Amino acid sequence: MSPQTLEEAVTLTKKFTEKPTNEELLKLYGLYKQATEGDNETERPGGFDFKAAAKYNAWLN
Template identity: 85%
Template sequence: MSPTTFNEAVALTKKFTEKPSNEDLLKLYGLYKQATEGDNESERPGGFDFKAAAKYNAWANLKGKSQEEAKSQYIKLVEELSKTHV
């Protein structure tokens, strides 16, 4: 089942039977946030919260990418991941 819309792709990730790699999870997170909220304007987390910092960076690295382009890339990534995770 290939997702054709952003919402279908988001729903499909909830059906994954196997957890994607941390790298893929960060890509999904960054693309999702860029697609739904646009550029990351929040402050970078400090201290030793490495997970929050990684998520922040995954989103911040997409700065300037349009929300439509982020949605398109999110759909493509979910489509690829669904071949091995659903």
């Protein structure tokens, strides 16, 4: 059964039986940010902030 709303999708993430991979987590993050804030129009983070850069890139895709 596919979630019909963002709230249903968020609720399903709390029921995972195993921890998602980092790649899966970034995909979920990007989808969540797109759904809640729209297109990524923020400034690209600094070159040595790898975690923030990964999140930034996930939100762009």
